[in-house]
Amino acid sequence: MRSYSVAVVGATGAVGWEMVKILAERNFPLKKLRLLATARSAGQEISFKDEKVKIEVIKPRIFADIDIALFSIGSTPSKEIAPRAVKEGAIVIDNSNAFRMDDHVPLVVPEVNREDIAEHQGIIANPNCSTIQMVVAIKPIYDEVGIKRIIVSTYQAVSGTGKKAIKELQQQVEHYNTGQEMEAVIYPHQIAFNVLPHIDVFTENGYTREEIKMFNETRKIMHDPELLVNATCARVPVFYGHSEAVTLETAREISLERVRELLHQAAGVKVVDDPVNLIYPLALLAEKDDDVLVGRLRKDLTHRLGINLWIVGNNLRKGAALNAVQIAEEVITNQLV
Ligand code: L14
Numbered sequence: 001m002r003s004y005s006v007a008v009v010g011a012t013g014a015v016g017w018e019m020v021k022i023l024a025e026r027n028f029p030l031k032k033l034r035l036l037a038t039a040r041s042a043g044q045e046i047s048f049k050d051e052k053v054k055i056e057v058i059k060p061r062i063f064a065d066i067d068i069a070l071f072s073i074g075s076t077p078s079k080e081i082a083p084r085a086v087k088e089g090a091i092v093i094d095n096s097n098a099f100r101m102d103d104h105v106p107l108v109v110p111e112v113n114r115e116d117i118a119e120h121q122g123i124i125a126n127p128n129c130s131t132i133q134m135v136v137a138i139k140p141i142y143d144e145v146g147i148k149r150i151i152v153s154t155y156q157a158v159s160g161t162g163k164k165a166i167k168e169l170q171q172q173v174e175h176y177n178t179g180q181e182m183e184a185v186i187y188p189h190q191i192a193f194n195v196l197p198h199i200d201v202f203t204e205n206g207y208t209r210e211e212i213k214m215f216n217e218t219r220k221i222m223h224d225p226e227l228l229v230n231a232t233c234a235r236v237p238v239f240y241g242h243s244e245a246v247t248l249e250t251a252r253e254i255s256l257e258r259v260r261e262l263l264h265q266a267a268g269v270k271v272v273d274d275p276v277n278l279i280y281p282l283a284l285l286a287e288k289d290d291d292v293l294v295g296r297l298r299k300d301l302t303h304r305l306g307i308n309l310w311i312v313g314n315n316l317r318k319g320a321a322l323n324a325v326q327i328a329e330e331v332i333t334n335q336l337v
Pocket of ligand 1: 035095096127129156157158160161169190199200210213
């Protein structure tokens with residue numbers, strides 16, 4: 001079997017670190033693994049299987065012998081460095097918001113639109129975490145009866161913002177317990193014991209960019225420019241795992257039994273729905289589960305074509321690192337590199 005040279009760019013970040021772990025867990029066929037980061041973390045070592053791999057600084061020609069580069073360094077650095085990596089001959093799978101809506105860049109969730117990968121011109125974009133888990137869960141319903149409108153409210157974990165935000169929540173809880181003053185640096189308000197209806201930056205129309213991303217990215221991934229996505233995104237004091245309350249308005253009527261059956265058969269989905277026994281998807285369950293967890297299945301009592309779901313996913317894994325590695329696996333199995 002062929003093996004590949006892979007670089008993880010941003011290896012010391014919360015998502016980059018998951019990427020390295022997932023490459024090891026899934027035994028990705030590696031010829032070589034290079035871990036790259038900005039000057040700040042260069043020189044550090046990360047263990048990979050039984051080896052230690054040094055973090056190197058990104059510099060010209062470094063991508064020349066790389067087949068696939070997994071990027072998780074944020075939009076601004078990605079915009080500059082990803083096109084350079086492509087020129088040097090690598091395929092880039094980018095986790096940032098930089099290229100997602102670019103017409104020449106496939107935006108891919110393998111369970112939903114793996115065939116789009118073939119159109120790549122060097123860069124493939126990894127969607128936003130909240131979008132990924134939602135489309136994995138709704139795709140089987142969409143294929144069966146169509147979906148016209150989605151109303152979604154998210155409850156997003158702090159790890160999406162990165163390691164510093166995880167620290168901030170930990171520290172606020174500690175300070176609360178010891179009666180010290182709580183400091184908010186990463187978020188504009190205290191996140192411990194609070195809910196912030198604010199993810200990413202605000203845009204002129206009053207929506208946050210996270211909400212706009214859910215609207216645009218869902219349409220692009222589903223190839224449906226008419227699909228309506230009404231999103232409200234909130235930050236909750238949870239470390240890992242995004243939760244979503246989703247109401248679907250389908251195009252044709254579907255029974256709850258059929259929805260349940262479709263979700264049972266769907267790749268990457270686990271139905272966790274036994275409310276009588278107090279079993280439903282939990283953020284804590286997603287910490288140890290790579291599937292998207294779906295439960296609280298109900299008919300919308302206010303609309304004949306409405307279905308309610310509660311969807312939970314691990315934002316660092318399926319929402320980011322795992323989806324990126326799955327794209328890389330598609331790239332190699334279809335010999336697109
Ligand atoms: O990938 O939770 O566009 O603060 C940006 C906001 C990832 C999550 C993205 C957060 C998101 C992040």
